[in-house]
Amino acid sequence: MANILVVDDEMGIRELLSEILGDEGHVVQLAENAQQARAARLESRPDLVLLDIWMPDTDGVTLLKEWQRDGMLSMPVIMMSGHATIDTAVEATRIGALNFLEKPIALQKLLKAVQQGLSRGSEVARPAVASLPPASAEMLTNNAVTHAFSSNAAGFETRQFASSGVMAPASNNQFANLSFELPLREARDAFERIYFEYHLNREGGSMTRVAEKTGLERTHLYRKLKQLGVESVKYAKRGES
Incomplete structure (x- = not known):
């Protein structure tokens, strides 16, 4: 410490x-x-x-x-x-x-x-x-910042919705795939990825509604998604700007 x-x-x-x-x-x-x-x-x-x-x-x-x-x-x-x-x-x-x-x-x-x-x-x-x-x-x-973290820390699979083309957690039991052997920070990141991907999928990629659901300001939400390597644009509904 x-x-x-x-x-x-x-x-x-x-x-x-x-x-x-x-x-x-x-x-x-x-x-x-x-x-x-x-x-x-x-x-x-x-x-x-x-x-x-x-x-x-x-x-x-x-x-x-x-x-x-x-x-x-x-x-x-x-x-x-x-x-x-x-x-x-x-x-x-x-x-x-x-x-x-x-x-x-x-x-x-x-x-x-x-x-x-x-x-x-x-x-x-x-x-x-x-x-x-x-x-x-x-x-x-060599100070270019990468916003995407290794997907190995997440320990969960994704599948594609045939009707919408949206990526979502594989099942309602995706949390079972989180390893308790991970360091606390990595386990927390993995949980937060699942959490935000769930809400992005549910709200059709609307950052305004996700911010309301999660209780975060939009600026904080954008920063958090970048840190977690979550691309909000792929959750947007087709034809929605």
Whole structure:
């Protein structure tokens, strides 16, 4: 278990990352701007920081420079952005960031980066062990985000409705195919795929009705479907825009 600080001005991103990392057993602190991030850094000494680049008061790169200048960059920092260029990513890594994640962030890529960051922090904390090399150029340039997760985690089959061409869970007992041997996060993703595919099929692909049925805002719903790799368009009724 690690203490992770998430710094992002978007509440939806903060809540989503907090939920994911909390499910992994980590203690998560949230900050919506650089001022709160500075206070959290001084109070809790996080093991890892997920830092957004574009923020309204002070951007993430400037905050990273500040921590480096003041000798406070003692923890791994992973930068996040949906609009940054490769030059920005290179600059952040040169300053001291360990990695760069492009939004929307794929689950497996997030968890892998967090694991690498915590391993790096553990190695740095032990002087007898040489520190790991900085992030490679390949890690920086290979930041295209994939929204589809492996179907192997789901463990259920689908069939095609002959009358509508809609893909739906194979039977009413599809939940029986979920393996309890899966890690909690993968099992939860598998359940959520079935859950949202069921409602998409039932509502003919209408995002408005699915949002009402599931109690989610449309923006949150779109983000959730992308993370799960569920393509809502294939559930739309024929002839429906």
